[in-house]
Amino acid sequence: MFNKKIEKLQYITHQSPSSTHCELIQKACLSGVKWVQLRVKNAPYEEWLRYAQNARHCSREAGAILIINDHVEIAKAVGADGVHLGKTDMSPIAARKILGDDAIIGGTANTFEEIQKLAKQGVDYIGVGPFRFTITKENLSPLVGLDGYRKIAQQCREAGIMIPLIAVGGIRVEDVSEILGTGMYGIAAASAIGYGEISINAERFIEVIG
Numbered sequence: 001m002f003n004k005k006i007e008k009l010q011y012i013t014h015q016s017p018s019s020t021h022c023e024l025i026q027k028a029c030l031s032g033v034k035w036v037q038l039r040v041k042n043a044p045y046e047e048w049l050r051y052a053q054n055a056r057h058c059s060r061e062a063g064a065i066l067i068i069n070d071h072v073e074i075a076k077a078v079g080a081d082g083v084h085l086g087k088t089d090m091s092p093i094a095a096r097k098i099l100g101d102d103a104i105i106g107g108t109a110n111t112f113e114e115i116q117k118l119a120k121q122g123v124d125y126i127g128v129g130p131f132r133f134t135i136t137k138e139n140l141s142p143l144v145g146l147d148g149y150r151k152i153a154q155q156c157r158e159a160g161i162m163i164p165l166i167a168v169g170g171i172r173v174e175d176v177s178e179i180l181g182t183g184m185y186g187i188a189a190a191s192a193i194g195y196g197e198i199s200i201n202a203e204r205f206i207e208v209i210g
Contacts, residue, residue, distance in 0.1 A: 004104050004124050005065070006035075006104070006124065006125045006164045007034050007035035007065065007186065008185060008186030008187070009033060009034075009035065009187065009189070009205055009206060009209050010035045010036075010037055010166060010168075010186065010188035010189075011025075011035065011036050011037065011188070011189060011190075011202070012036075012039050012069070012168075012188055012189065012190040012194075013025060013036065013039055013040075013055075013190070013194065014039065014190045014194050014195075015040075016194070016195065020054075021038060021051050021054065021055055022051075022054040022055055024198065025038075025058040025059060025062075026058050027199055027202075028193060028194075028198055028202050029058070029059065029062030029063075029064045030062070030199065031198065031199040031200075031202035031206070032202060032203065032206045033193075033206070034063070034064050034065060035064060035065045036055070036064050036066055037067040037068075037069055037084055037188070038051060038052060038055045038066065038067070038068050038069060039190070040052075040069070045074075049074055049077060049078070052071075052074045052075075052077070052078045052080065053078050056078040056079060056080060065081045065082075065104070066078075067080065067081060067082045067083060067084050067106065068080045068082075068083050069083075069084050069086075070083070070084070070085065070086055070089050071083070072090050072094075072098050072099065073098075075099060076098055076099055081103070081104050082099070082103045082104025082105055082106065082124070083103065083104075083105055083106070084107075084108070084127065085105065085106065085107050085108065085123075086108050087108055087114075091121060092105050092107055092121040092122055092123045093121050093122065096122060104124050104125070105122070105123050105124055106123055106124060106125045106126065106127060106166075107121070107123040107126050107127070108126070108127050109127070109128050110129070110141035110144065111152075112151075112152050112155040112156070115128070115155075115156060115161065115163075115165070116159065116161070118163075119161050119163055123163060124163070124164075125163060125164040125165070125166055125185075126163055126164070126166065127166045127168045127188060128144060128149070128165050128166065128184070129141075129144055129168040129169030130143055130144065130168065130169025130170060131144055131145065131167055131168065131170055131171050131175065132145070132169060132170035132171075133169075133170055134169050134170035134190070134191070144167075144169075146178055146179065146182055149167060149179060149182035149184050150182040150183065152183075153165065153182055153183025153184060154183070156183075157183070164185035164186065165183075165184050166184070166185060166186045166187060166188050167179045167184040167186070167187045168188040171187050171188070171189050171192060172192050173192065173201070173205050173208055175187075176205065176208045176209060177208060187205075187209070189205060192205070193205060
């Protein structure tokens with residue numbers, strides 16, 4: 001159905017004072033997570049690159065897909081599996097020229113109109129949100145919620161858009177079943193996995209998603 005393997009559970013790193021990105025990735029992957037998005041904010045290029053190199057090593061050891069948030073050049077430099085682009089980042093078309101046809105390229109959307117635009121630009125999946133308010137994301141778009149996901153999923157079906165839609169933004173494990181019931185393909189989580197007991201949190205998400 002889809003050209004590339006898109007996991008239904010996507011873990012987004014959010015470094016804390018007690019854990020590095022690589023430590024978070026290792027713990028999540030040991031618990032069964034197969035898709036990691038490295039998100040580093042407000043860091044200089046060299047620091048960003050170092051995080052990405054470590055993440056590439058950790059994810060490769062675990063056999064997990066590594067997606068770099070925002071930074072196409074760093075994704076290429078470390079040989080990541082792909083990149084996730086925000087609304088103000090490089091266009092998916094330009095990113096594809098740099099990373100090649102085999103790269104996984106995701107985009108961010110808040111509305112059906114934005115999904116349509118991304119679909120025309122050849123993205124492999126779309127992160128749709130935020131579901132609810134989250135402290136791990138700056139400059140939030142309007143909340144989508146369950147009703148918003150239902151409407152967007154229906155609009156995509158009617159328009160023949162079959163790109164996997166990943167719900168994101170403040171999602172907790174108890175939200176997963178209802179969200180998937182709206183027609184979303186999968187979910188992405190940051191703090192709900194990365195804070196506290198990562199292994200327990202990740203396993204709970206995996207159990208619900210199936």
